[in-house]
Amino acid sequence: EFPNVEDVMSRDVVTVREDIFIDEAAKAIVGGSFDHLPVISLDGRLKGIVTTWDISKAVANGKISLVSEIMTRKVHSAQPDEPIELAARKLDTYSISALPVVDKDNRVIGMITSNDLSRLFTGRR
Amino acid sequence: EFPNVEDVMSRDVVTVREDIFIDEAAKAIVGGSFDHLPVISLDGRLKGIVTTWDISKAVANGKISLVSEIMTRKVHSAQPDEPIELAARKLDTYSISALPVVDKDNRVIGMITSNDLSRLFTGRR
Ligand SMILES: C[S@@+](CC[C@H](N)C(=O)[O-])C[C@H]1O[C@@H](n2cnc3c(N)ncnc32)[C@H](O)[C@@H]1O
Ligand SMILES: C[S@@+](CC[C@H](N)C(=O)[O-])C[C@H]1O[C@@H](n2cnc3c(N)ncnc32)[C@H](O)[C@@H]1O
Secondary structure, three states, X not given: OXXXXXXXXXXXXXXXXXXXXXXXXXXXHHOOOOOEEEEEOOOOEEEEEEXXXXXXXXXXXXXXXXXXXXXXXXXXXXXXXXXXXXXXXXXXXXXXXXXXXXXXXXXXXXXXXXXXXXXHHOOOO | OOOEHHHHOEOOOOOEOOOOEHHHXXXXXXXXXXXXXXXXXXXXXXXXXXXXXXXXXXXXOOOOOEHHHHOEOOOOXXXXXXXXHHHHHHHHHXXXXXXXXXXXXXXXXXXXXXXXXXXXXXXXX
16 A cells, blocks of 8 residues: 655755754755754664754844754654554644654665655655 | 645744835744744745745845845745645755745745645645
């Protein structure tokens, strides 16, 4: 019926460390057309996520700070073999638009976004 | 087969004027869970769009400025009676995640996002 996350996700993911300033994170984001940056630890595991929304919130508060101060630490992620219906439910429940895809060791192997899912309505690959 | 844009779009849309500073726009955005703000003229017509991505780009460049200086003026929009397949193709073609929905006079009557489309995979209304 529906594909799994691994059939729809993108595999080239830009990640950052938490000890960088948010203008560095902003430079990493606007180099591409995405909004979500997984934050990873020294050994490559998922520690948090920072988005253009978080950066905008820092601008609203007039506080230009470190990624560690604005990132979300309780990250909703996806497994590669889960059905996209499950991923879509997480996006909907938490009003978010991307899930890092992680392996069994919590290392980031991809990203699935609401754009990846809406693309399925275009009839394009 | 597929629903139309009007069956899926949200009707409560926050809009802004172009002569405000981006920290004002950021405050309007982080009051909700969205990323896209249509910019409208004095007579209520669509003039541009500003997103959390544009605000992040201003942070990357170290430039806190007016919405008019960072907004996108050539806006891709949707009509309420168009099939969602057409809306999904625009999102995919231009790597964007929302389309203001406009009436015949180019006034904003709603917004359709990639999250609205991905929600269709959850089996929820
Ligand atoms: C409520 S969402 C709304 C804006 C947007 N559509 C987005 O996904 O960021 C904004 C917040 O969600 C958080 N967020 C985004 N993706 C997330 C994920 N996969 N897990 C946990 N939080 C996430 C961001 O860090 C930000 O604080
Ligand atoms: C290439 S997209 C990538 C990030 C994101 N997903 C988004 O929709 O903003 C970022 C740029 O697209 C522009 N944009 C977003 N929605 C648009 C729309 N409906 N029409 C024209 N430009 C749009 C923004 O102003 C921003 O400059």
